[in-house]
Amino acid sequence: MIYLDYAATAPVLPEVARAMNEAYGRYFANASALHTPGHLAMNEIERTRGLLAELINCEPEEIIFTSGASESNNAVMHTFEGCEIETSPYEHHSIIEVAEIYRGNKRPKLYSYMLANNELGEILELPCVGEDEYLHSDLTQVLGKMPIDVKALGLDYATLSAHKIGGPVGVGVLYVRKGVPFRPLIVGGNQEKRRRGGTYNTAGIIGFGAALKYMKDKKTWEIYDTYVRNLRDVLARRILAEIPGSSLNTDIVLGKSLPNILNVSFRAAEGESIQLYLDAEGIIVSTGSACASGDAKPSHVLMAKTGDAEVAHSSIRFSFGIDNTIEDVERVMEVLPGIVKRLQEISTIS
Amino acid sequence: MVQEGQDWIYSETVKDHFLNPRNFLMGDxxxxxxxxxxxxxxxxxxxxxxxxxxxxxxxxxxVKWKTYGCASAIASTSALSEIAKGKTLDEALEIKAEDIDDYLGKLPKHKFHCSVLGHDALKDAIEKYREKDGEK
Structure with missing residues (x-):
């Protein structure tokens, strides 16, 4: 199998699986408890918190562990209930749909702009916020792919997730800058300094810590910037040169997108069909076509970017990890031109 | 990574009609x-x-067909072409989406409503044929 859907989720790293397996045996106790096993579990949680704080340049107490990026996003929006909320058109559904629920006309105002988009990989310019305004950024796709400095980015809130870097699903983070408003989404416990109730997911947080350690030791952002960028760019150039009717939805100019995501449309060939023909060849990708999700509409991100529903329905996202090789790209290019040609030949669109 | 083979939301019959579509009109x-x-x-x-x-x-x-669409759209038009061939025009007008669904061994529900449309295209073709025939 050639896995090119890292932006959806990354396979759990062996280091993470080992750390979590050990954690289930050694750190099973409730981390809020004052007894020895509880305290040992809490030490491990704090170790992950400290490592993350170092990696994104914040204070450990500015980090709140959550159940994932969607919860982190929900918690920020919930804090600004009744306030003005401005979001970019590229945001994840866990921003856009939640903003619809909480948006009002009171001050302060919240801006929520992701630093890099998940479907296109494109890097957005963050807005400059003024008096009585706050800035949140969903950094889910950025972690491990680029260095992150929440202070330099001027962020008041930031969302992160463990499973995009080879950690477990079910562990997320909300960075909340010291002194900014925060209203807990899950109440009913003293955990996380009363900012997020619920028994600690000790094994999950330990697994996240192992993934962060791997990221730090390998300096994965450097590998993405060079090795992975080259794989992505070779695929982009070969698709454009070898497949008639192809067009890039991702801007691959340096600095315009994450180095590991490539979104492409193929004229007259529908995305889900391409995805499944590739799957039949053991190549795993995703699509912005509505059909794949069972939704009635194609991806709002592709619509915002291209303004063309047919282009959105005909899109495929390739997303790389550091384990991919140039042979993977070559294998894709052995089968993809034939798949697209076949679908174009049976298509109603000429 | 582990090789898992394929495991799709679609039945084997749907998969077969998608990967090996019958009676499609290639090219022009x-x-x-x-x-x-x-x-x-x-x-x-x-x-x-x-x-x-x-x-x-x-x-x-x-019967020949062309389809721009997802796997179930392609498979259902392919199935329709097999169902319709040899039928009288009156019989062909009776073909329903459910017949295509049965022929394919059932599509996932959320796919059935949006992608089984071929019988309507067939109906449209028959009506056009009859209009044209009436003019003669």
């Missing part, structure tokens, strides 16, 4: 001599189908 539609063509759907909505029929003595003697 001028390659096929047909009596009428029916159209349904819109690429903007993600699915479009064209069904081409050849009629002799009130019977559909040949």
């Amino acid at each position: 539609e001028a390659n096929f001599e047909y009596d009428a063509m029916g159209l349904v759907g819109n690429p903007i909505c993600g699915d479009q189908m064209k069904v081409y029929i050849k009629v002799r003595d009130g019977k559909i003697v040949d």
